[in-house]
Amino acid sequence: MKRLYGVIGSPIAHSMSPLIHNDAFLQNGMDAHYHAFHVEPDQLETAVAGMRALGVTGFNVTIPHKEAIIPLLDSVEDASLQIGAVNTVVNKDGKLIGYNTDGRGFVEALKEVVELKGKQVLIIGAGGAARAIFYTLALEEGIQLDICNRTVSKSEDLIKEFSLERIARSITVDQAAKEIQNYDVVVQTTSVGMFPQINDTPLQLVSVKNNAVFSDIIYNPIETKLLREAKALGAVTQNGVHMFAYQAALAFKIWTGKFPDTDRMKKIVEEHLGGKTC
Structure with a gap:
């Protein structure tokens, strides 16, 4: 059956x-x-x-x-x-x-492009997606996490809720922009830049750390304005298709005991989107 x-x-x-x-x-x-x-x-x-x-x-x-x-x-x-x-x-x-599987899916995807041990990470946003990603990233050895959010109290509350003051701090968006060269990894968890508001960006970039990794959980458009600007400044970028595939693959394994082909999953999504913004 x-x-x-x-x-x-x-x-x-x-x-x-x-x-x-x-x-x-x-x-x-x-x-x-x-x-x-x-x-x-x-x-x-x-x-x-x-x-x-x-x-x-x-x-x-x-x-x-x-x-x-x-x-x-x-x-x-x-x-x-x-x-x-x-x-x-x-x-x-x-x-x-x-x-x-959201947090684990994101971290597994991120590990495709960066070794997280000892890295300085900035998380943009403090909503539902940020909660799962923040919680899971905090399990990585030696990691330091900053969270910036338009409402600073939300990121402060998130850190306190998980009792992670020893490895995390809450900062303003302006402070994050000023300190952007300090970060090895920047994770964008908000809806800013998602279709149809494709010209919006959560953070103004002037420069980035050498070999920094920028990851945006948005996958429509395939490349957000934030990722385009980061790439132009020399960063390695990763879009939300990767997280989407890995969280799906982890769910598939929970159901069936089998881990599917994530590269095939990513290709299907990218072909469906046509590499466009809609």
Whole structure:
């Protein structure tokens, strides 16, 4: 019998998760199908009950349900509880178990281009995506983290919540811009620069550290204005397609025990976007 997987969110029609997961099932010779389900916030509890009743093997969770779904699950991994968000659910013998692969997916993708041990890292933003990335990066040996956010209190609260004052500090956006040459890695976690506001940038760049790495979690456009400017100044850049592929691959492994071809996943997304801004 064909196994059913999916993703729930609102909106969801734009999701490329069905493309990459259905291809991964095909490549791994699995009789399974992945479907996108539009679920409004007031329908979440009913939708989760439906997933359980139908015996859905696993599903992803995206905006705006990552936090709200936690109390509806039977159990949640410790990391997801710390982050306060779930993006992957697996059905084990009728029990729905929640995981978060966003932070791990980002860090695994980042390690493709930089060794993180002992690095000075700037995180731009203090929202939901930043929480998962900050929490996971903090586990790396010898790392130092600065967080800049338009509302400084949000980044201060994030650091205090995880009790990471020894390795992290909150700074203003202006301070980050002035100190940009200090950073080995710059991570952009906000929606600034996303289609259709493709000419926006969260940080004004004049120069960057030699061989610095700039990573933007946005993948539409493929190259944000921030990445274009950083590349022009000599930085190594990485767009959000890489994180998207790795978080999906980690979810796939949780469900199936198999780690899919992330390069193939990235190629599918890039071809779908056509390297354009829409």
